[in-house]
Amino acid sequence: MSVLDSEVFQAFSTYAAIVGVKILLMGPLTAYYRFTKGAFANPEDVALKPAEERKKLLVTHPDVERVRRCHQNDLETSVPFLVLGLLFALKEPSLAVALLHFRLFAGSRLVHTVSYVGALPQPCRALSWMVGMGVNFSMAYRLLSSGLML
Numbered sequence: 303m304s305v306l307d308s309e310v311f312q313a314f315s316t317y318a319a320i321v322g323v324k325i326l327l328m329g330p331l332t333a334y335y336r337f338t339k340g341a342f343a344n345p346e347d348v349a350l351k352p353a354e355e356r357k358k359l360l361v362t363h364p365d366v367e368r369v370r371r372c373h374q375n376d377l378e379t380s381v382p383f384l385v386l387g388l389l390f391a392l393k394e395p396s397l398a399v400a401l402l403h404f405r406l407f408a409g410s411r412l413v414h415t416v417s418y419v420g421a422l423p424q425p426c427r428a429l430s431w432m433v434g435m436g437v438n439f440s441m442a443y444r445l446l447s448s449g450l451m452l
């Protein structure tokens with residue numbers, strides 16, 4: 303049986319898809335905030351609006367910027383998760399250990415998004431970020447400690 307048929311790889315594929323879809327949804331969420339807050343980024347985005355309204359719509363809005371920062375933070379943490387998680391899954395860890403890492407990461411990113419977009423008081427966001435970072439470092443440690451080829 304190939305490693306690609308293993309339960310660990312299936313688990314990784316499932317959580318990679320969940321994390322990937324979650325990041326993809328940040329684009330539509332940003333667009334939603336742009337429309338509801340009336341804050342657009344480019345002149346062509348408001349070209350169909352009456353000329354006197356256009357300048358007022360070409361502004362930044364704190365809520366739009368918040369969603370954008372959340373999206374960027376997703377990329378900073380989830381791209382490493384996708385790379386490290388794939389390599390980790392290919393090393394065939396036990397299913398329980400793999401699931402613990404993948405579930406903690408996906409859960410931490412959902413909590414991070416709710417904390418950031420919902421402006422929840424700290425340390426909600428910081429703690430959720432730390433859990434995700436911890437998972438990434440744990441997978442990196444397991445990969446590096448299983449054998450170095452320098």
Ligand SMILES: N[C@@H](CCC(=O)N[C@@H](CS)C(=O)NCC(=O)O)C(=O)O
Binds near residue numbers: 371375427428
């Ligand atoms: N690039 C991040 C690095 C540190 C980080 O990711 N901190 C977490 C927990 S406080 C965070 O949510 N930062 C907010 C952000 O990235 O916009 C930053 O500028 O803050």
